[in-house]
Amino acid sequence: MAHSLPVSFEAKMKSLLGDDYESFRQSYHHSPQAGIRVNTLKISAASFKEQSPFALRPIPWCETGFYLEEGTRPGLHPYYHAGLYYIQEPSAMAPVELLGVEPGDRVLDLCAAPGGKSTQIAAKLAGSGHLVTNDIHPDRTKALAKNIELYGVRNAVVLNESPERIAGAFPGYFNKILIDAPCSGEGMFRKDEDMLKHWKEDSPLQYAGMQRDILASAALMLEPGGTIVYSTCTFSPEENEGMIAVFLKEHEDFTMVSEKDAASPWFSRGESAWLLQHGLPEAGLDPVQDDAYIAAAAESRRIWPHRVEGEGHFMAVLRKKEIPGGSQRDDSNAIERHLKEQVKPKKDRRGKKGVSRVQSRDERNPRGKQSDIDGAALLQDFIEQYLHLDLGGDHVIMHGQHLYRSPVPEERLKGLKIVRAGWYLGQVKNGRFVPSHPLAAALHPQEASQVVNLSSSNGEAVRYLKGETLEIGHDRVKRGAGSEVVQQPKGYVLVCIDGYAAGWGKWQSGMLKNEYPAAWRWTSV
Numbered sequence: 045m046a047h048s049l050p051v052s053f054e055a056k057m058k059s060l061l062g063d064d065y066e067s068f069r070q071s072y073h074h075s076p077q078a079g080i081r082v083n084t085l086k087i088s089a090a091s092f093k094e095q096s097p098f099a100l101r102p103i104p105w106c107e108t109g110f111y112l113e114e115g116t117r118p119g120l121h122p123y124y125h126a127g128l129y130y131i132q133e134p135s136a137m138a139p140v141e142l143l144g145v146e147p148g149d150r151v152l153d154l155c156a157a158p159g160g161k162s163t164q165i166a167a168k169l170a171g172s173g174h175l176v177t178n179d180i181h182p183d184r185t186k187a188l189a190k191n192i193e194l195y196g197v198r199n200a201v202v203l204n205e206s207p208e209r210i211a212g213a214f215p216g217y218f219n220k221i222l223i224d225a226p227c228s229g230e231g232m233f234r235k236d237e238d239m240l241k242h243w244k245e246d247s248p249l250q251y252a253g254m255q256r257d258i259l260a261s262a263a264l265m266l267e268p269g270g271t272i273v274y275s276t277c278t279f280s281p282e283e284n285e286g287m288i289a290v291f292l293k294e295h296e297d298f299t300m301v302s303e304k305d306a307a308s309p310w311f312s313r314g315e316s317a318w319l320l321q322h323g324l325p326e327a328g329l330d331p332v333q334d335d336a337y338i339a340a341a342a343e344s345r346r347i348w349p350h351r352v353e354g355e356g357h358f359m360a361v362l363r364k365k366e367i368p369g370g371s372q373r374d375d376s377n378a379i380e381r382h383l384k385e386q387v388k389p390k391k392d393r394r395g396k397k398g399v400s401r402v403q404s405r406d407e408r409n410p411r412g413k414q415s416d417i418d419g420a421a422l423l424q425d426f427i428e429q430y431l432h433l434d435l436g437g438d439h440v441i442m443h444g445q446h447l448y449r450s451p452v453p454e455e456r457l458k459g460l461k462i463v464r465a466g467w468y469l470g471q472v473k474n475g476r477f478v479p480s481h482p483l484a485a486a487l488h489p490q491e492a493s494q495v496v497n498l499s500s501s502n503g504e505a506v507r508y509l510k511g512e513t514l515e516i517g518h519d520r521v522k523r524g525a526g527s528e529v530v531q532q533p534k535g536y537v538l539v540c541i542d543g544y545a546a547g548w549g550k551w552q553s554g555m556l557k558n559e560y561p562a563a564w565r566w567t568s569v
């Protein structure tokens with residue numbers, strides 16, 4: 045499709061790209077490539093490849109990412125609802141690959157909705173360490189929270205905050221931070237008509253102000269030796285190399301990292317020389333005095349739609365210098381000590397392994413309700429009856445009647461707008477623990493005492509996802525670990541699709557009552 049582009053955008057790109065402009069312009073005659081990224085919290089990329097309902101072609105910069113053939117509709121398969129993959133534009137998979145996330149890391153995704161990169165980070169954490177994921181727009185955090193839950197992430201906190209306020213609560217705390225910045229979106233013109241419609245000649249400079257503030261807050265939250273990846277989906281030098289040059293000038297304790305992807309043939313280098321044409325005075329940079337910062341900014345990476353199969357993207361990897369001979373997390377150690385004093389783990393009131401006494405907001409309130417305090421016991425009863433799971437009791441917290449397993453001490457989140465305090469486990473209702481859908485979505489079948497498996501290929505899974513009650517014989521209610529039939533099944537069963545958790549059902553006398561949440565239901569015919 046040959047998009048018509050804003051005249052001033054075309055003129056600017058022509059002046060920047062020179063001889064390369066024609067092939068750049070030609071790329072707008074091709075459709076954008078669709079992609080999916082396999083959710084390795086649920087299935088390995090190798091296993092998914094074997095059972096994939098779609099033809100897959102590897103995306104070179106992301107081991108778990110695949111191109112789809114044109115016309116494929118991955119959102120219309122039960123595997124999507126079982127959280128086996130995330131539908132993601134191929135270039136958008138690159139920034140997290142550069143962040144180098146490893147299990148055990150403390151990661152912040154500052155501009156995260158709807159959660160493509162957060163789910164990718166969570167997959168790399170593989171349940172160890174934690175993710176704080178945030179977006180400033182309240183509506184967009186709903187989609188973010190839903191995706192975190194659909195993908196079975198157990199170790200993420202979802203916030204709806206400004207970066208400055210998060211910085212107040214987490215100084216020097218994270219070792220990896222992703223800033224997938226709000227931007228003028230020039231790289232998405234081919235894929236998203238809205239970006240094209242909203243673009244104005246001064247959009248880059250408007251976004252640049254925002255980006256500068258976000259980067260400054262992120263710098264405060266990074267521990268020495270830690271890494272920030274800054275990415276945009278736009279071409280303008282003002283929001284890219286210019287932003288990085290200014291950041292380096294204002295943060296002498298940071299350096300550019302270039303070696304990580306030096307050998308990546310699909311990424312191009314940044315273009316510092318462009319700053320001489322666009323954005324230097326506005327950014328407060330002097331071409332002579334600041335030449336070292338301007339040159340360093342070229343160590344960034346660009347993805348060009350006319351050079352690879354993907355939309356336009358920019359990425360820079362920044363490292364905070366280590367403190368020679370010093371503790372690398374001085375700040376946060378002090379805060380940690382302070383928090384430990386405030387939140388001493390209390391003795392397990394039931395004396396059992398599993399859920400210890402719940403940290404309840406109301407518990408610290410002398411007028412707290414008795415029902416809240418019973419939350420730990422009710423949850424523990426549920427776990428004993430239905431699950432094989434050790435939640436690590438100190439982390440279970442209660443907000444009102446709702447129980448979460450939080451990966452960060454609750455005190456740390458005080459005063460922040462919390463969308464999800466962690467893995468949402470369920471709620472206390474009429475004196476019972478009612479398990480949540482996110483609890484089911486993040487379980488592995490072997491962690492459930494009763495499992496019913498539905499097939500994706502005979503219509504049964506779709507009927508479940510539509511909210512129907514299903515006839516399921518006793519012989520199909522199995523123990524999660526193995527294929528043994530449960531002798532006297534009763535109550536909650538984990539409903540799986542081809543062996544992957546999709547939600548709850550309640551089994552009784554050959555009928556599976558549907559517990560799939562109404563808001564999540566399959567609505568297509």
Ligand SMILES: C[S@@+](CC[C@H](N)C(=O)[O-])C[C@H]1O[C@@H](n2cnc3c(N)ncnc32)[C@H](O)[C@@H]1O
Binds near residue numbers: 154206227
């Ligand atoms: C490029 S999108 C993020 C896409 C997301 N990383 C993903 O992979 O799905 C940028 C996001 O930044 C959010 N945003 C805008 N200004 C922000 C700010 N000052 N602080 C945090 N987030 C902000 C927007 O609401 C938007 O969701």
